[in-house]
Amino acid sequence: MIDNLMEKIVSLCKRRGFVFPSSEIYGGLQGFYDFGPLGVEMKNNLKRLWWDWMTKEHSNIVGIDGAIITNPKVWEASGHVKNFVDPLVECKKCHHRFKADDIDGDKCPDCNGHLTEPKIFNILVPTQLGVIEGEKMNTYLRGEACQTIYLNYKNVLNTSRLKIPFGVCQIGKAFRNEVTPGNFLFRQREFEQCDLQWFCHPNEMEKWFEYWKSERMKWFKSIFTHPENLSFYKHEKLAHYAKKAFDVEYAVSPVGKEMEGIHWRGDWDLSRHSEFSGQDLSYTDLEAGEKFIPNIVETSGGVDRMFLFLLLDAYTEEEDRIILKLDPRLTPYKAAVFPLLANKPKLVERAKEIYDNLQKYFSVAWDDRGNIGKRYYSQDEIGTPFCITVDFDSLEDNTVTVRDRDTAKQERIKISDLSDRIKSVL
Ligand code: ATP
Numbered sequence: 001m002i003d004n005l006m007e008k009i010v011s012l013c014k015r016r017g018f019v020f021p022s023s024e025i026y027g028g029l030q031g032f033y034d035f036g037p038l039g040v041e042m043k044n045n046l047k048r049l050w051w052d053w054m055t056k057e058h059s060n061i062v063g064i065d066g067a068i069i070t071n072p073k074v075w076e077a078s079g080h081v082k083n084f085v086d087p088l089v090e091c092k093k094c095h096h097r098f099k100a101d102d103i104d105g106d107k108c109p110d111c112n113g114h115l116t117e118p119k120i121f122n123i124l125v126p127t128q129l130g131v132i133e134g135e136k137m138n139t140y141l142r143g144e145a146c147q148t149i150y151l152n153y154k155n156v157l158n159t160s161r162l163k164i165p166f167g168v169c170q171i172g173k174a175f176r177n178e179v180t181p182g183n184f185l186f187r188q189r190e191f192e193q194c195d196l197q198w199f200c201h202p203n204e205m206e207k208w209f210e211y212w213k214s215e216r217m218k219w220f221k222s223i224f225t226h227p228e229n230l231s232f233y234k235h236e237k238l239a240h241y242a243k244k245a246f247d248v249e250y251a252v253s254p255v256g257k258e259m260e261g262i263h264w265r266g267d268w269d270l271s272r273h274s275e276f277s278g279q280d281l282s283y284t285d286l287e288a289g290e291k292f293i294p295n296i297v298e299t300s301g302g303v304d305r306m307f308l309f310l311l312l313d314a315y316t317e318e319e320d321r322i323i324l325k326l327d328p329r330l331t332p333y334k335a336a337v338f339p340l341l342a343n344k345p346k347l348v349e350r351a352k353e354i355y356d357n358l359q360k361y362f363s364v365a366w367d368d369r370g371n372i373g374k375r376y377y378s379q380d381e382i383g384t385p386f387c388i389t390v391d392f393d394s395l396e397d398n399t400v401t402v403r404d405r406d407t408a409k410q411e412r413i414k415i416s417d418l419s420d421r422i423k424s425v426l
Pocket residue numbers: 144176178185186187188189190191192193256258259260261300301302303304305306
Protein backbone atom coordinates (compact mmCIF):
# COMPACT_ATOMS: atom_id res chain seq x y z
CA MET A 1 0.00 0.00 0.00
CA ILE A 2 1.27 3.46 -0.91
CA ASP A 3 2.13 5.67 2.11
CA ASN A 4 -0.55 8.21 3.05
CA LEU A 5 -2.70 7.03 0.16
CA MET A 6 -5.92 8.53 1.50
CA GLU A 7 -4.33 11.97 2.01
CA LYS A 8 -2.89 11.82 -1.50
CA ILE A 9 -6.32 11.04 -2.98
CA VAL A 10 -8.03 13.84 -1.02
CA SER A 11 -5.36 16.26 -2.19
CA LEU A 12 -5.51 15.09 -5.82
CA CYS A 13 -9.31 15.41 -5.78
CA LYS A 14 -9.09 19.01 -4.61
CA ARG A 15 -6.12 19.99 -6.76
CA ARG A 16 -7.52 18.63 -10.01
CA GLY A 17 -11.22 19.36 -9.56
CA PHE A 18 -12.67 15.98 -8.69
CA VAL A 19 -14.11 16.72 -5.25
CA PHE A 20 -14.28 19.88 -3.12
CA PRO A 21 -15.35 20.22 0.51
CA SER A 22 -18.87 21.66 0.38
CA SER A 23 -19.41 25.35 1.28
CA GLU A 24 -15.69 25.66 1.82
CA ILE A 25 -15.59 29.47 1.91
CA TYR A 26 -17.73 29.31 5.06
CA GLY A 27 -15.49 26.73 6.68
CA GLY A 28 -17.23 23.73 5.11
CA LEU A 29 -19.83 21.42 6.64
CA GLN A 30 -18.77 18.06 7.95
CA GLY A 31 -19.97 15.14 5.85
CA PHE A 32 -20.82 17.16 2.72
CA TYR A 33 -18.84 17.32 -0.54
CA ASP A 34 -19.28 18.82 -4.00
CA PHE A 35 -18.09 17.13 -7.18
CA GLY A 36 -16.03 19.37 -9.46
CA PRO A 37 -15.71 19.36 -13.27
CA LEU A 38 -13.65 16.14 -13.44
CA GLY A 39 -15.44 14.44 -10.55
CA VAL A 40 -18.87 14.90 -12.03
CA GLU A 41 -17.70 13.41 -15.36
CA MET A 42 -16.26 10.38 -13.61
CA LYS A 43 -19.27 9.97 -11.34
CA ASN A 44 -21.66 10.22 -14.27
CA ASN A 45 -19.60 7.63 -16.16
CA LEU A 46 -19.80 5.31 -13.16
CA LYS A 47 -23.54 5.75 -12.81
CA ARG A 48 -24.06 5.26 -16.53
CA LEU A 49 -22.05 2.01 -16.49
CA TRP A 50 -24.12 0.72 -13.58
CA TRP A 51 -27.40 1.80 -15.15
CA ASP A 52 -26.63 0.30 -18.56
CA TRP A 53 -25.42 -2.92 -16.98
CA MET A 54 -28.63 -3.20 -14.96
CA THR A 55 -31.15 -2.21 -17.62
CA LYS A 56 -29.48 -3.33 -20.85
CA GLU A 57 -27.65 -6.46 -19.86
CA HIS A 58 -30.65 -7.78 -17.91
CA SER A 59 -33.84 -7.78 -19.92
CA ASN A 60 -36.28 -7.71 -17.02
CA ILE A 61 -35.03 -4.71 -15.06
CA VAL A 62 -36.51 -1.24 -15.32
CA GLY A 63 -35.57 1.97 -13.52
CA ILE A 64 -37.36 4.66 -11.56
CA ASP A 65 -36.36 8.02 -10.11
CA GLY A 66 -38.24 8.55 -6.86
CA ALA A 67 -38.72 11.62 -4.68
CA ILE A 68 -36.35 12.42 -1.84
CA ILE A 69 -39.18 13.42 0.50
CA THR A 70 -42.01 10.96 0.99
CA ASN A 71 -45.03 10.70 3.22
CA PRO A 72 -43.54 10.31 6.73
CA LYS A 73 -45.52 7.08 7.28
CA VAL A 74 -43.06 5.43 4.88
CA TRP A 75 -40.35 5.70 7.55
CA GLU A 76 -42.59 4.28 10.25
CA ALA A 77 -43.46 1.32 8.04
CA SER A 78 -39.83 0.78 7.09
CA GLY A 79 -38.82 0.65 10.74
CA HIS A 80 -36.44 3.60 10.45
CA VAL A 81 -38.23 5.86 12.92
CA LYS A 82 -37.86 3.18 15.57
CA ASN A 83 -34.75 1.34 14.52
CA PHE A 84 -32.51 3.66 12.51
CA VAL A 85 -30.57 4.47 15.62
CA ASP A 86 -26.97 4.31 16.67
CA PRO A 87 -25.84 4.05 20.29
CA LEU A 88 -23.10 6.63 20.73
CA VAL A 89 -20.49 7.41 23.35
CA GLU A 90 -18.78 10.77 23.83
CA CYS A 91 -15.37 11.50 25.34
CA LYS A 92 -15.70 13.76 28.38
CA LYS A 93 -12.31 15.29 27.65
CA CYS A 94 -12.00 15.86 23.88
CA HIS A 95 -15.76 15.50 23.11
CA HIS A 96 -15.12 13.25 20.16
CA ARG A 97 -18.00 10.87 19.49
CA PHE A 98 -17.77 7.22 18.53
CA LYS A 99 -20.20 4.48 17.64
CA ALA A 100 -20.49 2.36 20.79
CA ASP A 101 -20.09 -0.75 18.60
CA ASP A 102 -16.66 0.44 17.46
CA ILE A 103 -15.24 0.89 20.97
CA ASP A 104 -13.53 -1.74 23.10
CA GLY A 105 -13.39 -0.77 26.77
CA ASP A 106 -14.32 2.63 28.26
CA LYS A 107 -11.45 4.89 27.15
CA CYS A 108 -11.38 7.39 24.29
CA PRO A 109 -9.20 6.06 21.42
CA ASP A 110 -8.07 9.62 20.62
CA CYS A 111 -7.05 11.01 24.03
CA ASN A 112 -7.61 8.19 26.50
CA GLY A 113 -10.26 10.31 28.31
CA HIS A 114 -13.35 8.80 29.96
CA LEU A 115 -16.36 8.02 27.79
CA THR A 116 -20.03 8.69 28.59
CA GLU A 117 -22.63 5.91 28.72
CA PRO A 118 -24.03 5.12 25.24
CA LYS A 119 -26.87 7.42 24.14
CA ILE A 120 -29.31 6.64 21.35
CA PHE A 121 -29.34 8.82 18.22
CA ASN A 122 -31.80 8.52 15.33
CA ILE A 123 -29.93 9.11 12.11
CA LEU A 124 -32.87 10.05 9.86
CA VAL A 125 -32.60 13.70 8.78
CA PRO A 126 -35.84 15.47 9.75
CA THR A 127 -37.32 18.28 7.69
CA GLN A 128 -40.50 20.30 7.69
CA LEU A 129 -43.01 21.05 4.95
CA GLY A 130 -45.43 23.98 4.88
CA VAL A 131 -45.21 27.73 5.38
CA ILE A 132 -47.35 28.47 8.44
CA GLU A 133 -45.49 28.30 11.73
CA GLY A 134 -47.09 25.78 14.06
CA GLU A 135 -48.78 23.92 11.20
CA LYS A 136 -45.74 22.52 9.48
CA MET A 137 -45.63 18.85 8.65
CA ASN A 138 -42.68 16.92 10.03
CA THR A 139 -41.12 14.47 7.67
CA TYR A 140 -37.67 13.17 6.67
CA LEU A 141 -35.21 13.29 3.83
CA ARG A 142 -34.99 9.69 2.71
CA GLY A 143 -32.54 7.64 4.74
CA GLU A 144 -32.22 5.09 1.95
CA ALA A 145 -33.22 5.29 -1.67
CA CYS A 146 -34.82 1.85 -1.94
CA GLN A 147 -38.09 2.72 -0.17
CA THR A 148 -39.45 4.53 -3.24
CA ILE A 149 -38.97 1.30 -5.20
CA TYR A 150 -41.21 -0.62 -2.80
CA LEU A 151 -43.77 2.20 -2.92
CA ASN A 152 -43.86 2.04 -6.72
CA TYR A 153 -43.74 -1.71 -7.14
CA LYS A 154 -47.45 -1.94 -8.06
CA ASN A 155 -47.25 1.13 -10.33
CA VAL A 156 -44.38 -0.46 -12.21
CA LEU A 157 -46.20 -3.78 -12.53
CA ASN A 158 -49.41 -2.10 -13.72
CA THR A 159 -47.66 -0.02 -16.36
CA SER A 160 -45.30 -2.62 -17.79
CA ARG A 161 -45.39 -6.14 -19.11
CA LEU A 162 -43.08 -7.38 -16.43
CA LYS A 163 -43.80 -10.62 -14.64
CA ILE A 164 -42.08 -12.10 -11.66
CA PRO A 165 -39.11 -12.40 -11.45
CA PHE A 166 -38.23 -8.79 -12.30
CA GLY A 167 -36.14 -5.95 -10.97
CA VAL A 168 -36.52 -2.22 -10.37
CA CYS A 169 -33.37 -0.15 -10.07
CA GLN A 170 -32.68 3.39 -8.98
CA ILE A 171 -29.81 5.79 -8.43
CA GLY A 172 -30.49 8.59 -5.99
CA LYS A 173 -29.54 10.62 -2.98
CA ALA A 174 -29.91 9.46 0.62
CA PHE A 175 -29.37 11.45 3.82
CA ARG A 176 -28.22 10.26 7.23
CA ASN A 177 -27.32 12.14 10.39
CA GLU A 178 -24.27 9.94 10.71
CA VAL A 179 -22.84 9.86 14.21
CA THR A 180 -19.29 9.94 12.95
CA PRO A 181 -19.20 11.53 9.48
CA GLY A 182 -15.69 11.49 8.11
CA ASN A 183 -13.11 9.65 6.08
CA PHE A 184 -13.80 11.85 3.06
CA LEU A 185 -16.48 10.34 0.80
CA PHE A 186 -16.72 7.15 2.85
CA ARG A 187 -19.15 8.39 5.48
CA GLN A 188 -21.11 11.43 4.42
CA ARG A 189 -24.41 12.88 5.55
CA GLU A 190 -25.61 13.28 1.96
CA PHE A 191 -24.63 10.55 -0.48
CA GLU A 192 -25.85 8.62 -3.47
CA GLN A 193 -27.02 5.03 -3.59
CA CYS A 194 -27.53 2.69 -6.53
CA ASP A 195 -30.02 -0.03 -5.72
CA LEU A 196 -31.59 -2.99 -7.38
CA GLN A 197 -34.65 -4.56 -5.80
CA TRP A 198 -35.32 -7.95 -7.35
CA PHE A 199 -38.86 -9.27 -6.89
CA CYS A 200 -39.24 -13.04 -7.04
CA HIS A 201 -41.22 -16.05 -5.88
CA PRO A 202 -40.48 -16.98 -2.23
CA ASN A 203 -39.39 -20.48 -3.33
CA GLU A 204 -36.74 -18.99 -5.61
CA MET A 205 -34.97 -16.72 -3.13
CA GLU A 206 -31.99 -18.98 -2.67
CA LYS A 207 -31.33 -19.18 -6.40
CA TRP A 208 -31.69 -15.43 -7.01
CA PHE A 209 -29.68 -14.43 -3.98
CA GLU A 210 -26.73 -16.47 -5.24
CA TYR A 211 -27.25 -15.19 -8.77
CA TRP A 212 -27.09 -11.53 -7.73
CA LYS A 213 -24.20 -12.07 -5.38
CA SER A 214 -22.17 -13.53 -8.20
CA GLU A 215 -23.36 -11.02 -10.83
CA ARG A 216 -22.50 -8.01 -8.69
CA MET A 217 -19.02 -9.27 -7.92
CA LYS A 218 -18.43 -9.89 -11.64
CA TRP A 219 -19.45 -6.32 -12.39
CA PHE A 220 -17.20 -4.82 -9.72
CA LYS A 221 -14.28 -6.93 -10.92
CA SER A 222 -14.84 -5.64 -14.45
CA ILE A 223 -14.36 -1.99 -13.43
CA PHE A 224 -11.61 -2.09 -10.77
CA THR A 225 -7.93 -1.79 -11.68
CA HIS A 226 -6.99 -4.54 -9.20
CA PRO A 227 -9.97 -6.93 -9.00
CA GLU A 228 -8.07 -9.07 -6.50
CA ASN A 229 -8.71 -6.30 -3.93
CA LEU A 230 -12.41 -7.12 -3.85
CA SER A 231 -14.00 -9.67 -1.54
CA PHE A 232 -17.21 -10.64 0.25
CA TYR A 233 -17.87 -10.11 3.92
CA LYS A 234 -20.48 -12.48 5.33
CA HIS A 235 -22.76 -10.98 7.98
CA GLU A 236 -23.17 -13.15 11.05
CA LYS A 237 -25.70 -10.86 12.77
CA LEU A 238 -28.77 -10.86 10.55
CA ALA A 239 -32.03 -8.90 10.49
CA HIS A 240 -34.88 -11.15 11.62
CA TYR A 241 -36.30 -11.44 8.07
CA ALA A 242 -32.93 -12.16 6.43
CA LYS A 243 -31.47 -15.57 5.78
CA LYS A 244 -28.18 -14.24 4.43
CA ALA A 245 -26.39 -10.93 3.92
CA PHE A 246 -23.06 -10.18 2.28
CA ASP A 247 -21.12 -7.00 1.66
CA VAL A 248 -18.92 -6.44 -1.34
CA GLU A 249 -15.79 -4.97 0.21
CA TYR A 250 -12.78 -3.12 -1.05
CA ALA A 251 -10.59 -5.25 1.15
CA VAL A 252 -7.50 -3.02 1.19
CA SER A 253 -9.28 0.25 2.00
CA PRO A 254 -7.44 2.38 4.57
CA VAL A 255 -10.85 3.50 5.92
CA GLY A 256 -14.02 1.35 6.07
CA LYS A 257 -14.37 -1.44 3.51
CA GLU A 258 -18.09 -1.85 2.72
CA MET A 259 -19.10 -0.77 -0.77
CA GLU A 260 -22.38 -2.60 -1.41
CA GLY A 261 -24.78 -4.76 0.59
CA ILE A 262 -26.48 -7.82 -0.91
CA HIS A 263 -29.48 -8.44 1.25
CA TRP A 264 -32.14 -11.09 1.62
CA ARG A 265 -35.17 -8.93 2.44
CA GLY A 266 -37.82 -11.63 2.04
CA ASP A 267 -41.36 -10.22 2.16
CA TRP A 268 -40.53 -7.75 4.95
CA ASP A 269 -40.78 -4.50 2.99
CA LEU A 270 -43.92 -5.19 0.98
CA SER A 271 -45.69 -6.76 3.97
CA ARG A 272 -44.92 -3.75 6.15
CA HIS A 273 -46.05 -1.25 3.51
CA SER A 274 -49.16 -3.32 2.94
CA GLU A 275 -49.91 -3.27 6.66
CA PHE A 276 -49.22 0.45 7.17
CA SER A 277 -50.93 1.66 3.97
CA GLY A 278 -53.85 -0.76 4.01
CA GLN A 279 -53.16 -1.58 0.32
CA ASP A 280 -52.92 -5.08 -1.08
CA LEU A 281 -49.35 -5.43 -2.37
CA SER A 282 -49.57 -9.10 -3.26
CA TYR A 283 -48.80 -10.45 -6.71
CA THR A 284 -51.17 -12.66 -8.68
CA ASP A 285 -49.70 -15.28 -10.94
CA LEU A 286 -52.61 -16.09 -13.25
CA GLU A 287 -50.88 -19.00 -14.98
CA ALA A 288 -50.00 -20.78 -11.75
CA GLY A 289 -53.22 -19.64 -10.04
CA GLU A 290 -51.20 -18.32 -7.12
CA LYS A 291 -51.25 -15.13 -5.04
CA PHE A 292 -48.29 -14.17 -2.85
CA ILE A 293 -46.22 -11.29 -1.52
CA PRO A 294 -43.09 -11.21 -3.67
CA ASN A 295 -39.79 -11.73 -1.90
CA ILE A 296 -36.90 -9.36 -2.50
CA VAL A 297 -33.18 -9.65 -3.06
CA GLU A 298 -31.55 -6.24 -2.76
CA THR A 299 -28.20 -5.02 -4.01
CA SER A 300 -27.61 -1.63 -2.41
CA GLY A 301 -24.41 0.17 -3.31
CA GLY A 302 -22.90 3.55 -2.50
CA VAL A 303 -21.91 5.54 -5.58
CA ASP A 304 -19.54 7.77 -3.58
CA ARG A 305 -17.82 4.86 -1.88
CA MET A 306 -17.35 3.16 -5.27
CA PHE A 307 -15.93 6.44 -6.58
CA LEU A 308 -13.49 6.69 -3.66
CA PHE A 309 -12.42 3.04 -3.83
CA LEU A 310 -11.94 3.23 -7.61
CA LEU A 311 -9.59 6.18 -7.12
CA LEU A 312 -7.67 4.48 -4.31
CA ASP A 313 -7.35 1.36 -6.45
CA ALA A 314 -6.23 3.20 -9.58
CA TYR A 315 -3.71 5.54 -7.95
CA THR A 316 -0.19 4.55 -8.99
CA GLU A 317 3.22 6.11 -8.45
CA GLU A 318 5.92 5.25 -10.98
CA GLU A 319 9.20 7.08 -10.34
CA ASP A 320 8.14 10.73 -10.40
CA ARG A 321 4.88 10.07 -12.26
CA ILE A 322 1.44 9.82 -10.67
CA ILE A 323 -0.92 7.77 -12.83
CA LEU A 324 -4.60 7.12 -12.28
CA LYS A 325 -4.91 3.73 -13.96
CA LEU A 326 -8.69 3.93 -14.12
CA ASP A 327 -10.76 1.88 -16.54
CA PRO A 328 -11.02 4.24 -19.57
CA ARG A 329 -14.81 3.97 -19.41
CA LEU A 330 -14.64 5.86 -16.12
CA THR A 331 -12.02 8.52 -16.80
CA PRO A 332 -13.21 12.14 -17.03
CA TYR A 333 -11.44 12.56 -20.39
CA LYS A 334 -10.92 9.87 -23.00
CA ALA A 335 -8.09 11.73 -24.74
CA ALA A 336 -6.14 14.99 -24.64
CA VAL A 337 -5.07 16.90 -27.73
CA PHE A 338 -1.92 19.05 -27.84
CA PRO A 339 -0.25 21.15 -30.53
CA LEU A 340 3.49 20.42 -30.20
CA LEU A 341 4.20 24.16 -29.99
CA ALA A 342 1.63 26.72 -28.85
CA ASN A 343 3.21 29.53 -30.87
CA LYS A 344 2.86 27.88 -34.29
CA PRO A 345 -0.59 28.85 -35.62
CA LYS A 346 -0.67 26.04 -38.23
CA LEU A 347 -0.11 23.39 -35.57
CA VAL A 348 -2.66 24.98 -33.24
CA GLU A 349 -5.22 25.20 -36.02
CA ARG A 350 -4.82 21.51 -37.02
CA ALA A 351 -4.87 20.39 -33.39
CA LYS A 352 -7.98 22.45 -32.70
CA GLU A 353 -9.71 20.83 -35.68
CA ILE A 354 -8.91 17.35 -34.31
CA TYR A 355 -10.02 18.39 -30.83
CA ASP A 356 -13.34 19.77 -32.14
CA ASN A 357 -14.03 16.60 -34.13
CA LEU A 358 -13.29 14.23 -31.25
CA GLN A 359 -15.15 16.42 -28.77
CA LYS A 360 -18.40 15.72 -30.64
CA TYR A 361 -18.23 12.08 -29.56
CA PHE A 362 -15.97 11.91 -26.51
CA SER A 363 -15.00 14.04 -23.58
CA VAL A 364 -11.60 15.44 -24.64
CA ALA A 365 -9.08 17.76 -22.97
CA TRP A 366 -7.09 20.52 -24.65
CA ASP A 367 -3.68 21.61 -23.41
CA ASP A 368 -1.13 23.91 -24.99
CA ARG A 369 0.70 25.05 -21.86
CA GLY A 370 4.28 24.20 -20.90
CA ASN A 371 6.18 21.40 -22.58
CA ILE A 372 4.87 18.03 -23.77
CA GLY A 373 6.37 16.18 -20.78
CA LYS A 374 4.46 18.35 -18.32
CA ARG A 375 1.25 17.91 -20.28
CA TYR A 376 1.70 14.11 -20.15
CA TYR A 377 2.19 14.24 -16.37
CA SER A 378 -0.87 16.37 -15.96
CA GLN A 379 -3.07 13.98 -17.98
CA ASP A 380 -1.64 10.85 -16.30
CA GLU A 381 -2.64 12.22 -12.93
CA ILE A 382 -6.30 12.43 -13.98
CA GLY A 383 -6.27 9.12 -15.87
CA THR A 384 -6.63 10.30 -19.48
CA PRO A 385 -5.93 7.13 -21.53
CA PHE A 386 -4.50 8.81 -24.65
CA CYS A 387 -2.49 11.96 -25.37
CA ILE A 388 -2.55 13.06 -28.98
CA THR A 389 0.20 15.39 -30.20
CA VAL A 390 0.02 17.30 -33.46
CA ASP A 391 3.47 18.10 -34.89
CA PHE A 392 4.93 19.35 -38.18
CA ASP A 393 4.71 15.89 -39.78
CA SER A 394 0.98 15.88 -39.04
CA LEU A 395 0.56 18.78 -41.46
CA GLU A 396 2.19 16.72 -44.22
CA ASP A 397 1.03 13.14 -43.68
CA ASN A 398 -2.17 13.41 -41.58
CA THR A 399 -0.80 11.32 -38.74
CA VAL A 400 -0.33 12.19 -35.06
CA THR A 401 1.58 10.77 -32.12
CA VAL A 402 -0.62 8.87 -29.70
CA ARG A 403 0.86 8.14 -26.31
CA ASP A 404 -0.59 5.47 -24.05
CA ARG A 405 -1.15 6.37 -20.36
CA ASP A 406 -0.10 3.05 -18.82
CA THR A 407 2.84 2.07 -21.00
CA ALA A 408 3.96 5.61 -21.99
CA LYS A 409 4.56 4.08 -25.45
CA GLN A 410 4.08 6.32 -28.43
CA GLU A 411 2.85 5.37 -31.86
CA ARG A 412 2.01 7.15 -35.07
CA ILE A 413 -1.68 6.93 -35.98
CA LYS A 414 -3.70 8.28 -38.90
CA ILE A 415 -5.94 11.14 -37.83
CA SER A 416 -8.86 9.36 -39.47
CA ASP A 417 -8.28 6.33 -37.18
CA LEU A 418 -8.28 8.28 -33.89
CA SER A 419 -11.94 7.83 -33.18
CA ASP A 420 -11.80 4.05 -33.60
CA ARG A 421 -8.69 3.89 -31.46
CA ILE A 422 -10.46 5.64 -28.58
CA LYS A 423 -13.61 3.56 -29.03
CA SER A 424 -11.57 0.35 -28.80
CA VAL A 425 -10.98 0.89 -25.06
CA LEU A 426 -14.50 2.06 -24.12
P1 ATP B 1 -22.41 1.33 7.21
O1 ATP B 1 -22.48 0.02 7.95
O2 ATP B 1 -21.05 1.64 6.65
O3 ATP B 1 -23.04 2.48 7.96
P2 ATP B 1 -24.82 0.50 5.96
O4 ATP B 1 -24.70 -0.99 6.11
O5 ATP B 1 -25.68 1.25 6.89
O6 ATP B 1 -23.35 1.16 5.94
P3 ATP B 1 -26.61 0.42 3.76
O7 ATP B 1 -27.74 1.00 4.52
O8 ATP B 1 -26.64 -1.05 3.45
O9 ATP B 1 -25.24 0.81 4.48
O10 ATP B 1 -26.43 1.27 2.44
C1 ATP B 1 -25.97 0.73 1.21
C2 ATP B 1 -24.70 1.40 0.76
O11 ATP B 1 -24.78 2.82 0.84
C3 ATP B 1 -23.47 1.06 1.61
O12 ATP B 1 -22.92 -0.18 1.22
C4 ATP B 1 -22.55 2.21 1.27
O13 ATP B 1 -21.83 1.98 0.07
C5 ATP B 1 -23.51 3.37 1.07
N1 ATP B 1 -23.52 4.22 2.26
C6 ATP B 1 -24.17 4.00 3.43
N2 ATP B 1 -23.96 5.00 4.30
C7 ATP B 1 -23.14 5.89 3.67
C8 ATP B 1 -22.58 7.15 4.04
N3 ATP B 1 -22.82 7.69 5.22
N4 ATP B 1 -21.77 7.79 3.15
C9 ATP B 1 -21.51 7.25 1.94
N5 ATP B 1 -22.04 6.07 1.52
C10 ATP B 1 -22.85 5.40 2.37
